[in-house]
Amino acid sequence: MFLIECPWCGERAETEFSYGGEGGITRPAEPDKLSDAEWANYLFMRTNPRGAHQELWNHAQGCRRWFGVERDTVTYHISRSYVLGDGVKD
Amino acid sequence: MQVNRLDKGGRIDRSKPLKFRFNGKSYEGYAGDTLASALLANNVSLINRSFKLHRPRGIIGSGAEEPNAILQIGKGAHTLPNRRATQVALQEGLVARSTKGWPGVRFDIGAINDVFSRLFSAGFYYKTFMFPQSLWNLYEDLIRGSAGFAKAPKKPDPDRYEHINAHCDILVAGAGPAGLMAALAAARSGARVILADEGTEAGGALLRSDEIIDGRPATNWVETIATEIRGYEDVTVLKNSTVFGYFAQNFLTITERTEGPIRQREWRVRARQVVLAQGAIERPLIFCNNDRPGVMLASAVSEYIRRYAVLPGKRAVVFTNNDAAYQAALDLHSAGATIAAIVDSRRTGAGDLGEQAKAAGIPVMPGHIVTNVSGRKRVTGVKIATWDGATEGMVDESIDIACDLVTMSGGYSPAVHLHSQSGAKNAWDDSLSCFVPGEAVQACESAGAGNGRWSLRDCLEDGARAGKVALAKAGFDMPDIAVPAASSQAVKPLEPLWRVPAAQDPDRCPKQFLDFQNDTSVADVRLAVREGYRNIEHVKRYTALGFGTDQGKLGNINGMAVLAEALGMSIPEVGTTTFRPPYTPVSFGVCAGESVGELYDPVRKTAVHEWHESSGAEFENVGQWHRPWYFPLPGEDLDAAVARECLATRKSLGILDASTLGKIDVQGPDAVTFLERIYTHNVGKMQNGRCAYGIMLGEDGMVMDDGVMARLGDNRFYLTTTTGGAAAVLGWLESWLQTEWPELEVYLTSITDQYSTIAVAGPNSRRLLHKLSCSVDLGNENFPFMSVHDAELAGIPVQLFRVSFSGELAFEVNVDSNHALPLWQTLMDAGEEFDITPYGTETMHVLRAEKGFVIVGQDTDGSVTPIDLNMNWMLSKEKDYLGKRSLSRPDCLRTDRKQLVGLLSEDNTTVIPEGAQLIEDLSAPEPVPMLGHVSSSYMSACLGHPIALGLVAGGWNRKDEVVYAWAAGCEPIRARIVSPVFYDPRNERQND
Structure with a gap:
């Protein structure tokens, strides 16, 4: 079970969190203007790296905030967790 | 007679004789014995039969490595299958049986397998039972019956188990000489320490040693040190406790076999530093x-x-x-x-x-x-x-x-299991001829024999070293600890x-066993190589080497060496198989812990639950909710009760507890902007006080959830979700607000539990509310269909929605949950003159199906777009919303997609089973093309015949065609494709 640092609540056990998939994927501003292939790329394609992976986690059983985590998919080492967007805690 | 018991010595308590039974015969041992030592004391050497060849087997080891003495312990619901006799503490009245051998372990019919053992070579089952393939199911039953070990208990486990979460600075696994030294150092420095050992007492290999430490017998030293360690306030010493798993971020799991009212306990420990001192296993x-x-x-x-x-x-x-x-x-x-x-x-x-x-x-x-x-x-x-x-x-x-x-x-193999589980590699040590722990990847130190240190002096030193290193990394001062004096003998290398x-020849000689539990021999591994296997993981699966409950603790290393020899490679080139948790088998009971029976899942009850119970409702589980399913009168079954409830609602008045609907309060200056992006319809065009049916799509365009949403003010909305989708929808909305559109100022609050919802449905629903001096005019002009008003009902403040999931004139009353039960009672009393009839989820389902209203998750399955449900009218062309772009992907535009249709059985009496597959042509050759399936199906009392909804490929162009509905165990049923709206297609009743 991972130990994950919520930027707001501190280190907590993985059971308090839910996983939100790969982070850093921005929703296209004008989906209508995208080709089917471009839209499919946004919708389905993920980098699935061997190594450092940017992911979204939600402190579902705590403050319910979403935040970013950098986790190594080979060693499971979590190198950092961070506030999304402007990086300012509100 | 304990004929093999020595007259003196040992750590047993001769003043406490214990009677036990093995394979039906009575024996006696002493407190302090294991089952294995007691059996040996009684000269019982034939303990079990082997797995495949039914060869006679005895006790070979004295600990976790034992592959043969795997016994069934205890009887009835308390029975424990597959326990190692070497690690079962003897108790008065203990009952044990061999797990293999029929009719008995001494005379075993299956031993004939041994006579023909040449037939049972590696891959025997794969090679023999594959043809004809159609008989595999039969073969499998027979093989499974003759294989396997003990019997699982047939009754629920009456014992209690529990989980404990713990944190510590230093976790020491193993209380042998190295573990004790590490734990002593940690304890003296004031760290929070957990010392866990699988034995009944600390000492490890010292308990069988005659060595001298600091001038006295090693066992005396163990007692002194263990006593000191136990004396520190922040130290937890766990005996009978196996550290069985090492997971990410120094999370380790321990099973403790306790003697109290809790049978076993699982410790889930987050340790800052770990010292692994589990010792070594003899080969x-x-x-x-x-x-x-x-x-x-x-x-x-x-x-x-x-x-x-x-x-x-x-x-x-x-x-x-x-x-x-x-x-x-x-x-x-x-x-x-x-x-x-x-x-x-x-x-x-x-x-x-x-x-x-x-x-x-x-x-x-x-x-x-x-x-x-x-x-x-x-x-x-x-x-x-x-x-x-x-x-x-x-x-x-x-x-x-x-x-x-x-x-x-x-020789010995260090027990590198936990080290490997932590994600680290093992390193081959040529001078010691064994794998030793490689560089650690988590915060842990290996020590002692588990680190390839064989002599007692080395173990003590290495334990103290590991303890100090762990303490330093955890930020503690170095404790004052001297390594005690122990002899070191001159040793000739292995x-x-x-x-x-x-x-x-090794391929023809009598069996040389590598894996005793799975009967894997040298010849089997060599055969696998001749048949082309090269990788140790493949050889393992083909020959079953190391596949048993002992996970090859004994002879796996020999198997790897034999493989290496046959391949002309070195042992490190062949490598080890993957070490996975658990180190030794863990019972299901302790995995489940307290989460069984009533404690398996929280139960949610509505505020009106008491009334439902006292009115004799039958309940069904919807997620965690217990919802009334139907309200049978004396003598009624489900069908009769539902028919009565449906008719009463359609003719006069029904009442439903709809409190389980998910309810979300949405506020903020950007609420409209936000909801426009979430829902498919034009939210911004909604007037204050109006409601709309809303659907949410995933970005893939598939229907995710639906519900009524209401605009309560310029910047305030009230959303309902499906009962099962409430938490997920709230999470979904939050995820978009927080990750994609943080610039929007919108606040979401779950109010599912705070407000209860009572639906009154039927032609007399308006009259009922009038009777209770409703504070607002309920007429069509002031209060049209799909609108909302704050009101007072019998003096209780409520929020009134004119919405309908039944197709009747209907109102949903939202009320503070504290007032829900009295309000329900008031409505029931006032409704008496209209023969008010409470109904449950089953009637709700029938009424909505008669109207062709879908239930997301029943009539949809994550591959259904709103277009497939004929809901194009709900899809705004003027804005973007989640999932919109996907609806124009080529696959979503196919005209032969599965589309929502109604189905009528041709005989007008048969209720088609839900889940039945729909096919076009009964005589079509296999594989028969599937047109779709039946998603909802009920007897409609109102219409006097069964109705069904289903998804059919190109269904809208198949109106009035006849298809066959076929479910397992039924004859095919002829069904006609019709409109999914069976009742009041012009919606006159709900608008009345």
């Missing part, structure tokens, strides 16, 4: 018939003699490739056994211990090997050959020696002997 030697009862590990022989005062044989041959087994010979000798010979494969013989053996008059045969064993249910002798160290070819086994015990040692040459 077998791989000679012909090395599985015969009476062949035993040297460490086990010492343990039975010194710790349990049991002499496992009278006349022993000791066979070794290292010095450690000489200690067993000395122990046997001083306990009164005759040592026929120490057969040492090394021509150099042993160091100091060898001198002691000679001094004791024990004959030593350096440069010899034991090649074969005679005796079937018990060893009667061995064959011995001189050996020049050549691994190729055959030897001449010219020497016969009679004995009843073969004591073997192939010479690897992975496979003992035989008098015959």
